[in-house]
Amino acid sequence: MNIGFFTATYYPTPDGVSHYLRDLKAALEKKGHSVHVFSLNGDRKEANVHVPYSVPFPAYPQYSVPIFPIPFHIFSLAKKAGLDIIHIHDPFMGSLGYRVSRQMGIPAVATFHTDFVRMKDSLNIPMKGLLFDMTWRYTIFLYRRCSTVLAPSRKTVRFLIDSGLTRVTELPLFVDDDVYRCEKRIVGDAFRVQFIGRITRDKGVFNILRIASLLKNNKDIKFVISGTGPDEERLVKNIRDQGLTETVEFTGYVSPEGKIDLLKRASVFLYPAVADTFGISVWGFLL
Incomplete structure (x- = not known):
C-alpha cells in the first residue's frame, strides 16, 4: 500500500508525534508498504519526506509555518506519488491531505494526537x-x-x-518494544521521579515543581525533568528561585538513547500533560 502522512511535525523535531511517526513509517516500510511524509518540518534527506519552504513559528520556534499559505509544490508531489490512502495527523497539513484525497478519490483517515485547545495557555499570542x-x-x-x-x-x-464525531475507532499507539523494554532497571540511592516531554505549560512541568517544592526537604527524592520547549528559561529560573536545585535536575533535550537510560533509572514516571491523548513516553516506561 502507498500511504501519505500529512503532519505539521516530523523527526527530528523534538516532540512525541514526530518521533512516533518516524517509527511508524519505518515499521510500515519493513512490512513492504511505501510511506510518503508531507510535513512542515523534518529531515529532507530522508527518503519520501517532503517539506515545503517554511520559517520558524515565532511563538514556538521548534515548529514551522509555510512561507506560502498553500504549499502547491507539496500538493503536486502528493498527487504524483500514487497514494492509496491519506493519513492525517493534524488539522493544519491535514487540510492539504484531505484536499488531495478528494482530488484523487482515495480515502482519508485521521489520528487525534493532541487536544490543541488545551495548549492555548502555553502560547502568548494575540486573540488566542x-x-x-x-x-x-x-x-x-x-x-x-x-x-x-x-x-x-x-x-x-x-x-x-x-464533540460531534461519529466515526471514531480506538487504536492504541504503537511502540517498538525491543527498543523501549526496560527489563534491567538501574536502581540508585535516590527515588527518581522522571518527566520527559516538551517544556511547556500544557505539559504540566510547573505542576511538577509545585510537588517538588512540597517535598524539597526530603533529599531521598529527586525529580528529573527532560525535554526542550519555549518555557525552558522560565523552568530553570523557577527551579533556582524556589530553591530546588538540590532535588530537581533539568537535563534539557535528550537523545532517543539517552531517553532509554533515563527510563531505566526512573522509579516513577510522572506525566501531567493536559493536551496529549496518550504520551508515547508513558508506553516507553510501562514496557
Whole structure:
C-alpha cells in the first residue's frame, strides 16, 4: 500500500508525534508498504519526506509555518506519488491531505494526537481564545469528513464522540518494544521521579515543581525533568528561585538513547500533560 502522512511535525523535531511517526513509517516500510511524509518540518534527506519552504513559528520556534499559505509544490508531489490512502495527523497539513484525497478519490483517515485547545495557555499570542476556538471548530469540521478518526484510548473516543464525531475507532499507539523494554532497571540511592516531554505549560512541568517544592526537604527524592520547549528559561529560573536545585535536575533535550537510560533509572514516571491523548513516553516506561 502507498500511504501519505500529512503532519505539521516530523523527526527530528523534538516532540512525541514526530518521533512516533518516524517509527511508524519505518515499521510500515519493513512490512513492504511505501510511506510518503508531507510535513512542515523534518529531515529532507530522508527518503519520501517532503517539506515545503517554511520559517520558524515565532511563538514556538521548534515548529514551522509555510512561507506560502498553500504549499502547491507539496500538493503536486502528493498527487504524483500514487497514494492509496491519506493519513492525517493534524488539522493544519491535514487540510492539504484531505484536499488531495478528494482530488484523487482515495480515502482519508485521521489520528487525534493532541487536544490543541488545551495548549492555548502555553502560547502568548494575540486573540488566542478566538484563534483556538476557531481551530477546534475547524478540526471537528475536517475530521468529520474523514472515513474514520483513530483515537489511542477509550477516554479519547468518548471525548471525540461527545464533540460531534461519529466515526471514531480506538487504536492504541504503537511502540517498538525491543527498543523501549526496560527489563534491567538501574536502581540508585535516590527515588527518581522522571518527566520527559516538551517544556511547556500544557505539559504540566510547573505542576511538577509545585510537588517538588512540597517535598524539597526530603533529599531521598529527586525529580528529573527532560525535554526542550519555549518555557525552558522560565523552568530553570523557577527551579533556582524556589530553591530546588538540590532535588530537581533539568537535563534539557535528550537523545532517543539517552531517553532509554533515563527510563531505566526512573522509579516513577510522572506525566501531567493536559493536551496529549496518550504520551508515547508513558508506553516507553510501562514496557
